[in-house]
Amino acid sequence: DGGITQSPKYLFRKEGQNVTLSCEQNLNHDAMYWYRQDPGQGLRLIYYSQIVNDFQKGDIAEGYSVSREKKESFPLTVTSAQKNPTAFYLCASSIRTGGDSQPQHFGDGTRLSIL
Amino acid sequence: EDQVTQSPEALRLQEGESSSLNCSYTVSGLRGLFWYRQDPGKGPEFLFTLYSAGEEKEKERLKATLTKKESFLHITAPKPEDSATYLCAVLTSGNTGKLIFGQGTTLQVKP
Numbered sequence: 001d002g003g004i005t006q007s008p009k010y011l012f013r014k015e016g017q018n019v020t021l022s023c024e025q026n027l028n029h030d031a032m033y034w035y036r037q038d039p040g041q042g043l044r045l046i047y048y049s050q051i052v053n054d055f056q057k058g059d060i061a062e063g064y065s066v067s068r069e070k071k072e073s074f075p076l077t078v079t080s081a082q083k084n085p086t087a088f089y090l091c092a093s094s095i096r097t098g099g100d101s102q103p104q105h106f107g108d109g110t111r112l113s114i115l
Numbered sequence: 116e117d118q119v120t121q122s123p124e125a126l127r128l129q130e131g132e133s134s135s136l137n138c139s140y141t142v143s144g145l146r147g148l149f150w151y152r153q154d155p156g157k158g159p160e161f162l163f164t165l166y167s168a169g170e171e172k173e174k175e176r177l178k179a180t181l182t183k184k185e186s187f188l189h190i191t192a193p194k195p196e197d198s199a200t201y202l203c204a205v206l207t208s209g210n211t212g213k214l215i216f217g218q219g220t221t222l223q224v225k226p
Contacts (some may be wrong), residue, residue, distance in 0.1 A: 004158075006158075040124075040218060041218055042119065042202075042204075042216035042217050042218045042219070043202070043204075043214075043216040044216075045213055045214075048213065058213065076139075076140070090158050090159070092158075101146045101147035101164065101166065101206050103149055103161045103164055104149075104161075104214065105161060106151075106158030106159045106160075106161075107157075107158050107159070107160050108157050108158045109156070111156075
């Protein structure tokens with residue numbers, strides 16, 4: 001079955017540590033996204049990528065970094081510069097951005113906590 | 116500023132008691148409005164896309180409608196398995212596919 005796989009499901013970060021969240025999709029989608037979800041708030045966009053080797057900052061990119069070396073993969077690194085990293089992180093993909101308004105499809109998330 | 120607001124924040128229904136969830140939006144231009152269902156600890160599951168005022172979509176006990184300022188998700192004769200958080204998201208014109216999400220409505224249906 002096609003879908004989006006996020007790993008790990010739970011992740012713990014120590015002070016000063018960088019951690020990387022994995023996102024893989026086999027839907028052959030061009031566009032991929034990372035969101036952060038906090039209780040009582042809407043999903044907020046961290047980074048997005050429309051094609052391989054290209055990505056753009058979203059609304060809350062500070063303290064995060066991404067790469068897009070392969071169409072299927074869009075890992076997110078939460079750096080030590082992100083002072084409040086505790087949240088539920090969601091990866092999504094869509095056929096392409098712009099134009100025809102295709103829906104985004106989501107993985108099942110990674111919950112990140114601080115030790 | 117583009118904004119999406121969902122109400123109520125939480126809704127408790129008895130099984131079989133129909134109701135509606137609201138998503139109001141203030142955006143510069145609407146290219147699409149999306150409804151998602153999210154279960155605890157899971158990612159959002161896509162339900163519907165609406166593109167223009169007057170459009171309606173149905174799936175089982177759910178029916179989504181759209182006007183120029185808001186969308187409703189009507190739930191007819193809900194069952195306990197309909198309990199979830201329902202998210203609304205708007206794709207505005209002029210951007211490259213970024214969605215603006217509401218904060219969600221958490222629905223609990225009691226047997």
